Amino acid sequence: MTTVHSLPVPGARLHYEVRGAGPLLILVGAPMDSGPFTPLAEALADAYTVVTTDPRGISRSTVDDPDRDATPEQRADDLRRIVTSFGEESADVFGSSGGAVTGLVLAARSPQYVRTLVAHEPPLLTLLPDARERLAEVEEVRRTFLAEGQGAAWAKFLAAAGTPGPGPGPDQAPPPPPSPEQEANGAFMLGHMLRGITHHRPSLEALRTGGTRIVPAAGGTSSGQTAHRAAAALAENLGCGLTVFPGGHAGFAEHPAAFAGLLRDVLVRAPA
Template structure:
C-alpha cells in the first residue's frame, strides 16, 4: 500500500528489468494478472487498483476521480518503485490515465500505449454521447443498475449474448462489488470520458494508440481512431476487442514488451 494525497493505493510489483505499468479504470490490478505474469519474466511490472476501486481506498468517496488524480497516483507509484521511467500501458479508462500521465509527468514515462481510450469529446457527435452518458448515470442513480448497463453497452455499441449479460450484470450487487460499480458510474465515468487531451503536449511524447481487431464499429474504436488522427499517428491493432488483454495475454505481453 502507498499513501498518497486523498487515497491509499494498493499496488503490486512483479519481476525484474525495465519498468512496465499496466493501468485500468475502473478495472483493478487483477484484470491484468495474465499479461503481468508474462511480462514479469523480463520486466518489472507495476499494477494497481485505481483510487476508489477494490483495495485502493479514498478519504472522500463523494469526490470524483479524475484522470489527473490517477496520473498523479501513477507518477507517485513509479517514483516509489524506483525503477522508472516506465512504458505505461492503459486500457479503457486506464488509457486516459496514462495519457494524462504523459502530459503531467513526462519524466515518468518512456512511452505510453493508450488502448481504446473512451474520449468522446474528440467525436463530432460528442453532445449526443454526453447526453447518453448522463442518461446511464441517472438510470443507475435511480436504482436500476441493470438498465444502466443496458444503456452503457448500447452507447458503446457492444453486443453481448443475453446469457453473458445476465451473468455479468443481471444479478444483485452487494459489498465491494456494489461500491466499485457505484464509484465507476458516479465518480469516474464523467471525468474519464469527457476528458480532453492536450494534443500539442502529447504530440511531443511517445504515444501509441491501440485498437482491438474485433472492435470495429464500437464507440472506443471511433474515439481511438479520432485520437490517432489528432496526433498524426497510425493506430496499432491488438488482438480481441475492448478487453482483449483478458483473452490474449500472450499477444498483449509481446506487443508491450516490444516497446521496451
C-alpha cells in the same frame, strides 16, 4: 513471485502488485482493477518489473471521501507517485480504457515520467465527430443510475459503448449476482468516475511535443465500438498510426499471451 504494496497518497491509499524484474512497466485500467491484468503481467514478468494497481476508489485502493469524484488528473498523479516510489525516473505504461486516459494525462502534464504510453481504447468522446450525442448518452447513463440503479444504468452504458452484454442462453442459468465489492466498484464508477473519463479533453499539443512516445491502440474485434473509434481519432489527431491488438476492449484479458507478444514488440520498437 508477486509482492503486494500499499502507498498513501493525498485522499487515498493505493493498492498495487509487483512481479518480475527489469525495466518498470505499469499496467493500468479505470475502473478495472488489477485482477484482470494478472495473466498479462505474468506473461511479461520475465523481462519487466510489472506493476498492476487498483485505481483510487476501486477494490483495495480506498479513498478518504467516497462521495467525492475521482478524476483523471488525480489518477495521473497517483501513477506518478507509484513510479517515483520505485526510485525510478520514468516507466513504460500500458493503459486500457480509463487507464489510457490516466496515462494520457500524465504524459501531457509530466512527460518525463512516461517513456512509452500504449493507450488502448481510451474513451475520449470529445474527439469524436458525434461528441455531443455520445456525451449526452453518458449523462443519460448517470441519470439512470441515480434514478433506477446499476442494472438499468449498465444496460444503457453497454448499448452506448456498442458492446451490449450477452444474456444467458435458453439452457443457461443467469449469471450470479454481483459481489459487494463489485457493487461498490460499479457505484463508484457510475457516480464518481464515468463523467471525468468520458468528458476529458486531451491536451493534444502537449502530447505531440512532450517527449513521451504515444502509441494509440485498439482491439481487432472492436471496430465500430465507441472506444475503438476514439482511439482511431486520437491517432489521427496525433498524426500516427493505430496499433491493433488481439481481441476487443478487454483483449489483454481475453488473449494475454498474444497480447503480451505484441506489447513487447511495441515497447522495444524504435519510433518511426
